[in-house]
Amino acid sequence: MKVYQHSEALEQAYGLAKNRYAQVGINTDEAIRVAAAIPISLQCWQGDDVRGFEGAQRLSGGGILATGNYPGWARNGDELRSDAAFAFSLIPGAKRFNLHSIYGETPGGPGKKRERDALEPADFQTWMTWSQANAIPLDFNPTFFAHPLAEAATLSHEDPKIRRFWIRHALAARRIASAFGENQGVPAINNLWIPDGSKDMPADRLSPRLRLKDALDEIFALSLPANTLSDTLECKLFGIGSEAYVVGSHEFYLSYAVQKQLKLCLDMGHFHPTEKIADKISGILPFVPGLLIHFSRGLRWDSDHVALFSDETREVCREVKRAEAFDRIAVALDFFDASINRIAAWTIGARSARKALLEAFLEPTALLVAAEKTGKYHERLALMEALKTFPFAAVWDKLCLDAGVPVGTDWFALVDSYEQGIQGPRIQ
Numbered sequence: 001m002k003v004y005q006h007s008e009a010l011e012q013a014y015g016l017a018k019n020r021y022a023q024v025g026i027n028t029d030e031a032i033r034v035a036a037a038i039p040i041s042l043q044c045w046q047g048d049d050v051r052g053f054e055g056a057q058r059l060s061g062g063g064i065l066a067t068g069n070y071p072g073w074a075r076n077g078d079e080l081r082s083d084a085a086f087a088f089s090l091i092p093g094a095k096r097f098n099l100h101s102i103y104g105e106t107p108g109g110p111g112k113k114r115e116r117d118a119l120e121p122a123d124f125q126t127w128m129t130w131s132q133a134n135a136i137p138l139d140f141n142p143t144f145f146a147h148p149l150a151e152a153a154t155l156s157h158e159d160p161k162i163r164r165f166w167i168r169h170a171l172a173a174r175r176i177a178s179a180f181g182e183n184q185g186v187p188a189i190n191n192l193w194i195p196d197g198s199k200d201m202p203a204d205r206l207s208p209r210l211r212l213k214d215a216l217d218e219i220f221a222l223s224l225p226a227n228t229l230s231d232t233l234e235c236k237l238f239g240i241g242s243e244a245y246v247v248g249s250h251e252f253y254l255s256y257a258v259q260k261q262l263k264l265c266l267d268m269g270h271f272h273p274t275e276k277i278a279d280k281i282s283g284i285l286p287f288v289p290g291l292l293i294h295f296s297r298g299l300r301w302d303s304d305h306v307a308l309f310s311d312e313t314r315e316v317c318r319e320v321k322r323a324e325a326f327d328r329i330a331v332a333l334d335f336f337d338a339s340i341n342r343i344a345a346w347t348i349g350a351r352s353a354r355k356a357l358l359e360a361f362l363e364p365t366a367l368l369v370a371a372e373k374t375g376k377y378h379e380r381l382a383l384m385e386a387l388k389t390f391p392f393a394a395v396w397d398k399l400c401l402d403a404g405v406p407v408g409t410d411w412f413a414l415v416d417s418y419e420q421g422i423q424g425p426r427i428q
């Protein structure tokens with residue numbers, strides 16, 4: 001299927017596309033440059049189905065679930081780093097890597113473990129060394145699931161001892177993320193998501209939220225340098241086993257973020273199944289310092305299917321471009337599909353996100369706004385329709401070519417040989 005790589009036809013197609021976009025005032029070279037420079041943070045947990053290195057056989061509970069049994073998941077840090085580096089070679093543009101607390105490698109060998117409330121930057125030294133060597137900045141997440149003390153609740157738990165354990169964990173995570181930021185010279189995002197909720201209608205919705213608020217107050221009372229750490233809070237409407245109530249809902253974290261001037265994380269799969277997040281961006285941006293977007297795809301009850309070049313992804317990227325807000329909005333992937341090759345899952349999701357970023361920068365927004373301002377709504381609508389059939393594919397291929405990654409479907413063969421040589425032989 002290797003068709004395009006370095007072919008003359010690709011350059012010719014790009015030349016024609018460039019002229020076509022120039023007619024609406026768009027410089028495609030510039031769009032490629034800007035779209036490729038926006039970092040996409042890849043989620044480490046797609047590489048091993050959110051198992052982590054604490055010895056868990058399989059992600060259990062916590063409102064999230066990885067389904068499928070495709071062979072070849074990464075069994076340790078070295079395999080995960082190797083798989084991620086290979087995925088990076090298939091994905092064009094700037095990249096970051098997003099870790100969860102369960103991916104620590106405590107010095108002293110695989111048997112050595114530190115409890116989550118005692119984790120330190122040293123437990124992530126292997127990652128920081130790798131990050132520097134590959135010039136891949138890291139992001140971070142405290143892990144409030146897959147733990148005996150997380151069975152009923154975490155930061156909203158009634159028992160102060162258990163709540164305190166999780167507060168200590170959240171503080172440890174912020175310190176680790178800050179160490180990442182120091183190591184990499186740009187802030188690490190530390191995203192806080194907790195699964196606390198209830199399967200059926202609770203009689204008391206308020207008390208857990210008041211406890212969560214108090215816990216957050218303690219967690220964010222620790223002041224760490226803003227040039228090393230950027231804190232975000234992730235809301236959710238429902239999860240598996242928390243269908244009736246989630247303590248950290250959208251309204252809860254939105255209010256908290258506004259009050260404390262923290263950033264909010266919007267995950268595409270965390271709202272009502274037909275509710276989209278694109279319109280929320282301009283509604284929230286005037287009130288918070290920034291947003292983190294989890295690119296994901298909700299499908300019926302699951303919020304974590306592989307992100308695609310979907311209408312929603314495209315709309316989100318367009319909205320951020322129109323608001324000229326890419327300096328305040330971070331892009332991260334959040335899905336976990338264990339039923340397909342995991343490197344391919346990363347590649348599909350990240351290439352789709354990059355494609356949507358590129359398409360956004362190819363929009364002649366000024367023309368749309370001009371039509372709007374002069375009341376020519378028919379022109380605004382017609383131009384939006386016309387843009388859908390502009391020669392976008394040729395510009396996308398050129399972005400991949402310039403970035404030195406496979407064009408079109410050329411990466412399939414590379415995944416095949418990595419699977420046969422490296423992932424396949426792993427005994428699991």
Ligand code: RNT
Pocket residue numbers: 045050064141193234236267294303334
């Ligand atoms: C869960 C949240 C959260 C997780 C990761 C593993 O619904 O989306 O972001 O997916 O922390």
Ligand code: ZN
Pocket residue numbers: 234267294334
């Ligand atoms: Zn998420």
